Amino acid sequence: MESRYWPLYGLVLTTPRLELRLPDLELLTGLADAAAQGVHDEAAMPFSVPWSDAPPEERGRSVFQYTLGTIAEWRPERWVxxxxxxxQGEPVGVQGLNGTGFAVTREASTGSWLGLAHQGRGLGTEMRAAVLHLAFAGLGARFMTSSAMTDNPASHRVSEKLGYRPDGLETAGVQGRCRTLRRWRLSREDWEERRTVPVRVQGLESCHQLFGLP
Structure with a gap:
């Protein structure tokens, strides 16, 4: 899908096993289905915004609405x-890249979810590696950040594997409870030293203005 009014639809990241792109309505429906089928154990809550604590249909609808909202609310100075x-032709999750004042700070953060049926195969590492390549090699980032609940070892393993360094703790109120998140920070130098996943980026040049870049 291409649009001269929204060239981000032509942005495609490709890794050995994955393709990442802004979803059209058909693909977005598939993502909603993947979310409805479950993204984590029901006894856990890995997100600071507990969107996944909902019945399957409502969970899928929230993914649908949130994704469309990121397009509607996009600004060069603040984007998601x-x-x-x-x-393998099937939508399995979402990989987010978030920037506020990116043109000045050259720093952005990541967030993601992966369908429960597709976890444990290294796909989480590969999809985050794809957007790190986009950020550093494509957009000229200096730093990337991430955070996860302290009781989410899978996310921390991904960060460590990709070269992030610990960056402190923060607290958040989630579902009426005080939770602790561990922050991570990745410099361009550490990314260059640790990157191993080959990533191909297509369609980025026409998107620079949307990211606030010349």
Whole structure:
């Protein structure tokens, strides 16, 4: 899908096993289905915004609405890029890249979810590696950040594997409870030293203005 009014639809990231792109309505429906089928154990809550604590249909609808909202609310000075992650032709999750004042700070953060049926195969590492390449090699980032609940070891393993360094703790109120998140920070130098996943980026040049870049 291409649009001269919204060239981000032509942005595609490709890794050995995955394709990441802004979802059209058909792909977005598939993502909603993947979310409805479950993204984590019901006894846990890995997100600071507990969107996944809902019945399947409502969970899928929230993914649908949130993704469309990121497009509607996009500004060059504050943006959220929510890319569908496609594996073997099937949408399996979302990899986000978020920037506020990116043109000045050259710093952005990531967030993601992966369908429960597709976890444990290294796809989480590969999809985050894809947007790190986009940020550093494509957009000229200096730093990338991430955070996860302290009781989410899978996310911390991904950060460590990709070269992030610990960056302190923060607290958040989630579902009426005080939760602790561990922050991570990745410099361009550490990314260059640790990157191992080959990533191909297509369609970025026409998107620079939307990211606030010349």
């Amino acid at each position: 890029l929510s890319l569908a992650v496609v594996h």
